[in-house]
Amino acid sequence: MSAVSFQNVSKTFATARGELHALKGVSFDIEPGEFFGLLGPNGAGKTTLISILAGLSRASSGRVLVHGADVQADFAQARRCLGVVPQELVFDPFFNVREALRFQSGYFGIQRNDDWIDELLDGLGLTDKANANMRQLSGGMKRRVLVAQALVHKPPVIVLDEPTAGVDVELRQTLWAFVSRLNKQGSTVLLTTHYLEEAEALCNRIAMLKLGQVVALDKTSELLKQAVATQLCFKTDQALPPALAAQARVTGRVVRLPAQDAAAVERLLAQLREQGIAVEDIEIRKADLEDVFLDLMAGHPEASA
Numbered sequence: 001m002s003a004v005s006f007q008n009v010s011k012t013f014a015t016a017r018g019e020l021h022a023l024k025g026v027s028f029d030i031e032p033g034e035f036f037g038l039l040g041p042n043g044a045g046k047t048t049l050i051s052i053l054a055g056l057s058r059a060s061s062g063r064v065l066v067h068g069a070d071v072q073a074d075f076a077q078a079r080r081c082l083g084v085v086p087q088e089l090v091f092d093p094f095f096n097v098r099e100a101l102r103f104q105s106g107y108f109g110i111q112r113n114d115d116w117i118d119e120l121l122d123g124l125g126l127t128d129k130a131n132a133n134m135r136q137l138s139g140g141m142k143r144r145v146l147v148a149q150a151l152v153h154k155p156p157v158i159v160l161d162e163p164t165a166g167v168d169v170e171l172r173q174t175l176w177a178f179v180s181r182l183n184k185q186g187s188t189v190l191l192t193t194h195y196l197e198e199a200e201a202l203c204n205r206i207a208m209l210k211l212g213q214v215v216a217l218d219k220t221s222e223l224l225k226q227a228v229a230t231q232l233c234f235k236t237d238q239a240l241p242p243a244l245a246a247q248a249r250v251t252g253r254v255v256r257l258p259a260q261d262a263a264a265v266e267r268l269l270a271q272l273r274e275q276g277i278a279v280e281d282i283e284i285r286k287a288d289l290e291d292v293f294l295d296l297m298a299g300h301p302e303a304s305a
């Protein structure tokens, strides 16, 4: 049985400017023990999909199962299987950290949970903040507590919605070390992110979402194979000739051109020299997930309907 099953999930919002189709028939399954990445630019529908999974929002059509339990019809059962770390920081300002975690345990009917709470505090670098009031914590510390809160009932499926957006490097590393450990011990992880290096490093499989539709779904290694293997990168202040501009990816002064092998690199450099284009910081690099992502996001015009 799949850990999570999204079955033809659609969501339409009524807005002042008419209907907004945030999700258009999203289907995929996540198997137990996977570290699964849900990628997509802002507005792709990631949080909407997570909200439906968490039972916080209702799908307009389709259904979602968690370990076989329907998130609507069998909410309590599905909810027990899920530990959801929301994108927005929400917390009760009157509790200290340990109280917040005990309260959350009580919500799941767990009475004596201090051993596990201590392990969570330790794993997330929160031990010396156990008695601090939630109000006094920095944004990064609050986020750690949110992660601990999501995990108090030892859910088999951990869902993290952009947990590292705007957090410092240290928290990122603490968080990934901890979540990776839980994954190795058997937890299923669903991570949404727009940090592609993160997804590349952590996720065994990835779904890419664009305007409410899945535009790619594969093993991370397979997605990486889709990208042109190597690229010629350099910086320049000059405009490229049209033939090169057509295949280039330009970010400010940085230009990236696909180049399969050494001969292709030589041809590109010769063309640049002939055109009198001065280049600096020449580098040959391997394509990464960002290249696949940008290709996919640039293409699929039917998805923008």
Ligand SMILES: Nc1ncnc2c1ncn2[C@@H]1O[C@H](COP(=O)(O)OP(=O)(O)O)[C@@H](O)[C@H]1O
Binding pocket: 013, 014, 015, 020, 022, 040, 041, 042, 043, 044, 045, 046, 047, 048, 049
């Ligand atoms: N409550 C809502 N009412 C109307 N539109 C919404 C609502 N929530 C999200 N949307 C819209 O749905 C789309 C997907 O949003 P969201 O799921 O937050 O994307 P992501 O998390 O991938 O950035 C966006 O166009 C967003 O503006």
Ligand SMILES: [Mg+2]
Binding pocket: 046, 047, 048, 087, 161, 162
């Ligand atoms: Mg979001």
